[in-house]
Amino acid sequence: MAVHRIRRAMATIEAGTVAAQIVGVLSRHGGMSGAQIARLTGLARSTVSIAVTQLKQSRVVVEVERMMLEGAGRPGTLLALNPQAGTCIGVHLGDTEIQFVVADMSHNFIAEKRFAVGIDYEPEQALRIVKTVFEEFYKANGLSQQSLLGAGISVSGPVGRNGVLQRGGILPKWAGLNIRTLFSSVFVAPILVDNESNCAALAELKWGAARGIPEFVMFKMDVGVGGAIVNNGAVITGVSGGAGEFGHVSINPEGELCRCGNRGCLELYASFVKPIEQLSRVHRKPITIESAIALAETGDAGAIRMIADVAEYGGRGLAMVGTIINPPLFIIGGRLAMSGELLLSPMRKAFERHSLIKPQDGAPTSIVVGKFTENDSLLGAVALVLDNQQALIST
């Protein structure tokens, strides 16, 4: 009941007003004090104070019990959007897994589910799975489907600005499909779609290893190689959503044929596809990325060597990107990142060796593993919604 009133109050906030700015900032950042809102928006503290009291009366904004302790001075009261103001959903369409998560507007994650699917799965299957889990979860937890403010969808593939999957490298049956329209049959709320690496970068930016660092590069190493470039706090998408395709830079024009149609792409050398084959052959049983890392951690020389070999090419890739972008930070993602220092250590060496800017001159480039390697894209899908909440109000 009260929920409905809050949602109506939110809907009546006009775009561009102070209230809308405050709601937007809180949606993007989760929770903060009034003074922080004032600094972030550039508004006067007095203006924020007045608007916040109104937003508190309409129950759109709530005071969170917890106080903030930073430096000297009176601590501010932590403000956040009312968790009851609405829910948002994140979906990740991976190569062999579909992930699903529900969160509220004050950045609380309520539930996360995973579904294994066969490789090269059908769109219909994904839709069915997502529809079922959505309906069942909302019913079981007494949530109204109308409370959904938006759904973010992360896809393992290049997504154009319109929501169309450009090429079907990992999801062949999805090529050319408009994912937004596809899922509009499931969610009666705005749907935002983006590439998995872009989503992963968003998650690391908002809650992870890049919090407060508006310039960095996400570098994903898994069965594919890809990434995202964050500049000025925003992901660079490119004209057709094709930015950050690090894996498909050709490093050898006479090299093997890649699934993208070019020769000698970085992905052929820096992904873990071939190492898995080699390890499976040597160990005479199927080896996965996870088991290969486990082997390496127990000291298996072959697995360690495979990781180091891939790290060499990964480091070359970082050097290439670093020479072009020169970011202060690289975040390594993808399942390979779970091998930690086994990967990072040789990768840092390769990076230094091949990069123009050496650690001695100027600011050093740090290379770290992401905070959410296993579900970064999924969390980023939620971030997609939270970041665009302002735009969604007007719709």
Added chain:
Amino acid sequence: MAVHRIRRAMATIEAGTVAAQIVGVLSRHGGMSGAQIARLTGLARSTVSIAVTQLKQSRVVVEVERMMLEGAGRPGTLLALNPQAGTCIGVHLGDTEIQFVVADMSHNFIAEKRFAVGIDYEPEQALRIVKTVFEEFYKANGLSQQSLLGAGISVSGPVGRNGVLQRGGILPKWAGLNIRTLFSSVFVAPILVDNESNCAALAELKWGAARGIPEFVMFKMDVGVGGAIVNNGAVITGVSGGAGEFGHVSINPEGELCRCGNRGCLELYASFVKPIEQLSRVHRKPITIESAIALAETGDAGAIRMIADVAEYGGRGLAMVGTIINPPLFIIGGRLAMSGELLLSPMRKAFERHSLIKPQDGAPTSIVVGKFTENDSLLGAVALVLDNQQALIST
């Protein structure tokens, strides 16, 4: 006399006010109507109108005679900063040439001079040349040195955010020097320093081939290879000013040693250094970039082939950058760009061949020659000042 009054009026404009916003927009864009200012700043037309009448009274802003003709509707009156409000200077420190230009605040270029200098010239020599031409020109044209609002300096080398030349590839004797402090003995005004490619990109963005296109990549091919990435209307600088060093991406880890200390850098293949040597040997006389292009234009097969060979590697470089950034536009700069289609045509082919995103899928990437190839960096040095005029007021 009146000049002094205008300058005082400008200095009293407080940062953040509507007047400051208007002056900033006019400084950045040259001239525009009040309605355009309103749209760009997000202010109401009425607010702009009131502020502009005041600025006109204080003679900071003037009405330019010329009217604007665009579409339907009443044409607006063109507003611009008073040319007498101040001057700004651009300096380009090239490999064998120092360029100098004077402009006023309404984007009129008053004079441009060039001085040939020996390769690997001394900082003292450059300072002497710039000081002399500055003093003499201002004296000869009855300009007060105090009218100088700012000086922009473009340098052939990587410039850190503090104004220090990081590495002395082209200007060995300047390595590690703070160029801003160096020139503070010449100019008693704010000094802004940046890399030549970044400056070139700024010039093309403001007045040239990228006008109105906030996302593009500048790709310079000369005796070195470099560039700049423009995202969201601003140049990406990188942590230590090292972004856009396309020439020093290694495309062959076993290749020849490069002057940067790495092996097989793109610059070794895509710059015109080796072609010049080969052409000189074949023609048994010293050939320059200019004369090589002239030869190619008269049909000399060797010169045409040299350009095509370099274009192949240039195209590979574009493909590499395109796969990472995916910009809608590449602007080719550097003296090699003066060969026009002789370079562009094979380069476009190589780009398509090596790039992930093919013209059929999605938005095509256009590759064009810049508008100011001979003096883009110099003009960009002035753009540096005009773009930061707002920040300079408060200083």
Added chain:
DNA sequence: CAGAATTTGTTCTATTGTGAACAAATTGAA
């Protein structure tokens, strides 16, 4: 060629947002 449709620049009034001032709540220094 005449009227419709745009777009601009200006004036006016209502209102939104600001800056100054202050009490409150903390940290750090004497």
Added chain:
DNA sequence: TTCAATTTGTTCACAATAGAACAAATTCTG
């Protein structure tokens, strides 16, 4: 411990800004 130094959140008078309304100057459309 006590007092200075910060920083926050709130109130209030006042100034800055926006929105509506209008005349003016153009292009577009029959």
